[in-house]
Amino acid sequence: xRDNEPIPLTMDEAFDKHIEICESEDYAEETIYAHRSRLxxxxxxxxxxxxxxxxxxxxxxHLQDYRIHRKxxxxxxxxxxxxxxxxxxxxxxxxxxxxxxxxxxxxxxxSLEGDEGQRSDHLPFERGEQIQENLRKYHWASVExxxxxxxxxxxxxxxxxxxxxxxxxxxxxxxxxxRHRPESGTTLKNGExxxxxxxxxxxxxxxxxxxxxxxxxxxxxxxEYGRKPxxxxxxxxxxxxxxxRNFVYAVTRPCVTEDGCPHEDYDxxxxxxxxxxxxxxxCPSSKAPHALRSGALTRQIKNEVPKxxxxxxxxxxxxxxxxxxxxxxxxxQMELRRDWFDEEYDRGSA
Numbered sequence: 001x002r003d004n005e006p007i008p009l010t011m012d013e014a015f016d017k018h019i020e021i022c023e024s025e026d027y028a029e030e031t032i033y034a035h036r037s038r039l040x041x042x043x044x045x046x047x048x049x050x051x052x053x054x055x056x057x058x059x060x061x062h063l064q065d066y067r068i069h070r071k072x073x074x075x076x077x078x079x080x081x082x083x084x085x086x087x088x089x090x091x092x093x094x095x096x097x098x099x100x101x102x103x104x105x106x107x108x109x110x111s112l113e114g115d116e117g118q119r120s121d122h123l124p125f126e127r128g129e130q131i132q133e134n135l136r137k138y139h140w141a142s143v144e145x146x147x148x149x150x151x152x153x154x155x156x157x158x159x160x161x162x163x164x165x166x167x168x169x170x171x172x173x174x175x176x177x178x179r180h181r182p183e184s185g186t187t188l189k190n191g192e193x194x195x196x197x198x199x200x201x202x203x204x205x206x207x208x209x210x211x212x213x214x215x216x217x218x219x220x221x222x223x224e225y226g227r228k229p230x231x232x233x234x235x236x237x238x239x240x241x242x243x244x245r246n247f248v249y250a251v252t253r254p255c256v257t258e259d260g261c262p263h264e265d266y267d268x269x270x271x272x273x274x275x276x277x278x279x280x281x282x283c284p285s286s287k288a289p290h291a292l293r294s295g296a297l298t299r300q301i302k303n304e305v306p307k308x309x310x311x312x313x314x315x316x317x318x319x320x321x322x323x324x325x326x327x328x329x330x331x332x333q334m335e336l337r338r339d340w341f342d343e344e345y346d347r348g349s350a
Contacts (some may be wrong), residue, residue: 005056006098008054009054010088011047012043014190015040018039018088018092019038021096024150034085035089037282038085039085040279042082043253045069054137055098058099060103063106064106064108067108080110083107087109088109090324092108103187122294123152123294125302128295128296135251136203136207139213140210141207142216146207147161147247149201149202150176151292151296152292152296153201154176154198154313154314155313155316156293157175157315158191158244158248158316159186159241161231161244162239163187164231165176165230166230169202169208173197173199174200176200178196178197178315185227203227218232221238222237224237226318245288248288249275249294252280252292254283255274263284274287293314297310297316
């Protein structure tokens with residue numbers, strides 16, 4: 001153990017340094033974004049509830065109080081993710097000699113039992129319909145509206161949406177072509193094997209058509225590779241994936257579609273997540289793009305779409321789909337099995 005006192009950083013400096021360390025260790029982009037979100041909530045809580053100004057001010061009591069605070073509003077899986085991230089942050093600051101050594105050992109994280117950790121965060125059907133209705137009524141053909149419709153309708157990944165060009169929209173066929181183009185800056189998760197053409201609903205086609213004519217969208221967008229991105233930023237280039245993620249976090253905040261906030265300890269007047277779209281990820285109830293994908297796949301399973309078709313359309317293995325099937329309640333699973341076996345019995349008796 002070193003004898004020297006820590007050389008403190010401001011909490012904002014520590015946040016930036018932690019992200020820099022994560023990037024240097026090749027954390028996945030999704031993991032880094034999750035760290036930004038979880039640490040943002042933690043630092044916001046510290047700012048509002050404590051006098052912590054620098055890393056050297058952080059102590060065991062702050063870590064314990066935050067754990068108690070989060071436990072009141074999130075499930076055990078989310079709490080574990082939050083505290084695990086904070087532990088990594090504290091350990092990184094210890095290694096950087098900005099925090100007293102050994103503090104990370106006092107970051108308590110709950111243990112998960114059985115299949116508690118297998119249930120993924122997903123957007124429930126009713127909530128998705130509520131968001132969709134709000135976007136169609138008040139934000140028709142906006143970038144946020146079209147992005148949500150595509151993710152919710154097809155279950156595509158945010159990286160896939162980021163890769164789309166104007167020419168990938170096949171209006172007459174009511175479809176979208178998904179292509180892997182690493183040489184010009186965009187990729188699909190599974191590379192060329194993940195290339196496919198997916199059908200899209202009529203209303204989604206209408207929204208995209210109107211979006212392409214939206215006067216708020218650049219007239220002739222061109223990215224640095226000479227391609228015309230579907231999701232074009234105001235400067236005419238391609239929106240960054242993190243910006244697209246922010247759009248999803250922003251439209252899924254409950255305060256956008258509901259009257260008030262469901263979190264008793266949040267003040268709408270001072271809540272940064274409510275006041276600033278770039279901070280929307282700090283809202284405990286906002287959803288990441290993966291939650292839309294997970295919700296869309298679960299919805300399709302509940303609607304009895306064959307897993308082989310979902311697998312091809314969403315570029316996902318049937319084993320992964322089994323995890324989404326497991327997210328259904330026991331009664332929902334029973335009804336699905338009943339429907340399939342009733343049909344099989346009727347065919348066999350004909």
